[in-house]
Amino acid sequence: MHPKPLLSVVVAAFNEEGNLPRLYERVVALDWAGLGVDFELVFVDDHSRDRTPVILRELAVHDPRFKVLRFSKNFGSHKAFTAGLEHCTGDAAVLLAADLQDPPETIPQLLAKWRAGARIVWAVRVAREGESWLNQALSRLYYQLMRRFAEVRPPPTGADFLLVDRQVLEVLKSSPEKHTSLLALIQWMGFAQDNITYTKAARHSGASKWTLRKKLKLSIDSFVSFSYFPIRLMSSCGFIFAITGFIYAVVVAVRALAFGSPAQGWPALMCAVLITSGVQLIMLGVLGEYLWRAFDETRGRPRYIVEERMNF
Secondary structure, three states, rough: OOOEEEEEEEEEEOOOOOOOOHHHHHHHHHHHHHOEEEEEEEEEEEOOOOOOOOHHHHHHHHHOEEEEEEEEEOHHHHHHHHHEEEEEEEEEEEEEEEOOOOOOOHHHHHHHHHHHOOOOOEEEEEEEOOHHHHHHHHEEEEEEEHHHOOOOOOOOOOOOEEEHHHHHHHHHOOOOOOOOHHHHHHHHHOOOOOEEEEEEEEEEEEEOOOOOHHHHHHHHHHHHHOOOHHHHHHHHHHHHHHHHHHHHHHHHHHHHHOOOOOOOOOOHHHHHHHHHHHHHHEEEEEEEEHHHHHHHHHHHOOOEEEEEEEEE
């Protein structure tokens, strides 16, 4: 008799003391026997400062299926999910947010697609409860830009709740990139992919830790890792400015030689100099982003540091 497949439910948590007990109850309450799989819960504490580590330790003592990693400092949610995926032992793994916006009750649908042959199953958002119109607009803009200019094509409405097969997990272990989008990396890998749809719920408790600064960093990491468009844009801008400058020089020379009109327009000249200088500095900044990430990868520092493990 073959043993049941093992599903790893990987959860990243940062200051989520109000959500963890309810999340645990909802995951455990699923009909795992009817689904025909065993499960383990892998929680990664991204160095929370509230009662999150205390609650996780209590749950780990109570349930041996509950495994905990705690980071030595705050490394970010993508690093936390990466650590969970690298330490889990399941035949497949589900990435689940600790804020209960992604309902655990959707896991059976993900499993059905996996059993049908998909190596990666995305839960695509069709609606988002409790989100402001500005956040939704910025999210759509990010995914549209990724689809247009990057090497990956995420769903237009976004997806950060998914199931990945063990084969994908093994490839992830051999991809030690630090400054990247974990979700974009998974999509870039290829494999047989499928999706389901769901409604992203409002947070059960607490406030979102996904700040504007973190969103901007993720956007920059995504484009630097999966798109040459910024570099190509720099080259195009340089070409356009060079042609414009050459044409302007010809116009000035013709006016001076043919009509005896000296070059005029100090304000216009200063505007041209300031605009050109500003564009050049922006180009240097974009180039610096690529260089910094290349330099940081060569230093070989770990992507994350685990200071505590339970039930591993």
